[in-house]
Amino acid sequence: MRALELDLDAFEGPFDLLLTLLLKEELEPREIDIAAIVLSFVELIEQGDDLDLEACGEFLVLVSALLELKARALFPEEAAELAELEPEEAAEELARRLAEYRRMKEAAAWLHERLLLERERWFRLGPAPLAPRPERRLAPQDPLSLAAALRALATPPPMVSLGHMALRFPPVSQFLERFRSLLARRLRFDFDAEVGQLSRVEQAVALLALLELRKSGEIALAQAAPFAPIRVSRADDERTIAWTARSA
Amino acid sequence: MDSPLRLIAANPVDRLARTVEALLVVASQPLSIEELCEAAEDDAERVELALGLLHERHAEGRSGIVLEEVAGGFAFRASREASAACARLFERPVERGVSQAALETLAIVAYLGPCSRPEIARIRGVAADSAVASLVERGLIAEAGREGGTGGAIRYRTTPLFERVFGLQSLAALPRLDDLGEDAGEIRERLLQVAHARAS
Numbered sequence: 318m319r320a321l322e323l324d325l326d327a328f329e330g331p332f333d334l335l336l337t338l339l340l341k342e343e344l345e346p347r348e349i350d351i352a353a354i355v356l357s358f359v360e361l362i363e364q365g366d367d368l369d370l371e372a373c374g375e376f377l378v379l380v381s382a383l384l385e386l387k388a389r390a391l392f393p394e395e396a397a398e399l400a401e402l403e404p405e406e407a408a409e410e411l412a413r414r415l416a417e418y419r420r421m422k423e424a425a426a427w428l429h430e431r432l433l434l435e436r437e438r439w440f441r442l443g444p445a446p447l448a449p450r451p452e453r454r455l456a457p458q459d460p461l462s463l464a465a466a467l468r469a470l471a472t473p474p475p476m477v478s479l480g481h482m483a484l485r486f487p488p489v490s491q492f493l494e495r496f497r498s499l500l501a502r503r504l505r506f507d508f509d510a511e512v513g514q515l516s517r518v519e520q521a522v523a524l525l526a527l528l529e530l531r532k533s534g535e536i537a538l539a540q541a542a543p544f545a546p547i548r549v550s551r552a553d554d555e556r557t558i559a560w561t562a563r564s565a
Numbered sequence: 566m567d568s569p570l571r572l573i574a575a576n577p578v579d580r581l582a583r584t585v586e587a588l589l590v591v592a593s594q595p596l597s598i599e600e601l602c603e604a605a606e607d608d609a610e611r612v613e614l615a616l617g618l619l620h621e622r623h624a625e626g627r628s629g630i631v632l633e634e635v636a637g638g639f640a641f642r643a644s645r646e647a648s649a650a651c652a653r654l655f656e657r658p659v660e661r662g663v664s665q666a667a668l669e670t671l672a673i674v675a676y677l678g679p680c681s682r683p684e685i686a687r688i689r690g691v692a693a694d695s696a697v698a699s700l701v702e703r704g705l706i707a708e709a710g711r712e713g714g715t716g717g718a719i720r721y722r723t724t725p726l727f728e729r730v731f732g733l734q735s736l737a738a739l740p741r742l743d744d745l746g747e748d749a750g751e752i753r754e755r756l757l758q759v760a761h762a763r764a765s
Contacts, residue, residue: 388690391692435732
């Protein structure tokens with residue numbers, strides 16, 4: 318058996334190795350052409366002078382096991398289905414399947430015969446050169462309504478406002494100077510009242526200036542509650558009040 | 566004077582027949598009546614009359630080009646008397662070397678299609694992968710969706726080329742499946758006879 322070398326579509330090598338690979342599930346039994354293995358074995362026997370009965374027996378056992386493996390791989394679910402059937406039903410089912418295959422074999426023979434009969438028919442073969450047909454056609458349209466639809470499409474769209482592109486941000490330094498001079502004159506002031514007349518952009522820049530002054534420690538900020546008016550006072554004034562409170 | 570004149574008058578669909586003839590010469594596959602009507606901008610009845618006229622003109626023994634009704638349409642082919650000359654110059658790539666496995670697979674797809682490779686393997690008892698691939702490559706079968714929607718096994722059906730190669734007007738021209746092979750009852754009887762013989 319060891320001398321049997323195989324050259325199949327799915328495998329090339331000694332028969333023993335094929336069996337090992339199948340048992341390790343590294344090869345699919347359904348891919349193996351068992352008829353080709355039998356042919357190789359018969360050729361091997363023919364080459365030898367004496368018929369080795371032991372080798373033949375061993376081969377028969379192995380190849381039938383292989384056939385069973387392949388059959389199970391081909392019909393995994395159906396094997397279970399058939400096992401559940403009564404012997405009579407199983408025979409019926411088997412007969413039905415054999416009849417189905419027999420009919421297909423006959424149909425194949427009919428096709429083969431037909432092919433031979435039609436051998437004298439020659440015709441042009443080629444890719445389908447038909448022009449692609451539109452999926453669906455448009456319903457008939459009234460020319461006036463089409464013109465109206467086109468006119469609506471041809472109307473230029475309204476001008477888009479570019480006003481927001483022209484925003485000018487006043488320099489932060491302008492508000493720094495303004496708040497410093499204000500605190501030079503007064504001890505404290507109300508931020509909201511001071512910037513209430515300005516635009517939103519100017520108010521935002523003013524707030525930045527305020528935060529800048531707080532960061533450098535020049536002013537102190539107080540707000541009773543979120544969104545309540547912001548009270549701005551000189552930093553030294555705040556310290557004076559705190560000192561007075563502590564010494565009291 | 567009227568009747569002799571009417572006798573020699575040209576066939577009323579002669580002009581249409583020439584148009585249909587031209588369409589069939591250009592086509593590389595059979596054209597249906599609907600396609601001919603659309604291209605010729607004429608009605609089905611007149612196109613059928615024109616085809617009748619062409620059938621007479623392009624018949625075996627009368628012309629080297631024969632009009633045939635095949636694969637759900639009409640097509641020109643070479644006359645049978647010219648087949649030997651055709652065979653010396655042209656190849657038949659579609660049917661050359663079709664194996665027994667491929668013919669059985671083709672029969673299953675033609676009768677039971679659309680069907681998948683596992684279904685074909687169930688009937689034939691061996692994997693059908695290479696036979697299916699070879700038939701797809703030859704253009705005799707083509708994919709036709711999947712079993713149970715997306716993710717299922719690919720299903721196959723025969724193509725118009727199959728009908729044309731086998732000279733069938735449609736799949737309905739295949740012999741009835743019931744008329745082929747033995748029926749299940751006969752096979753069952755034979756199985757039982759073998760079982761009895763072994764038991765005794």
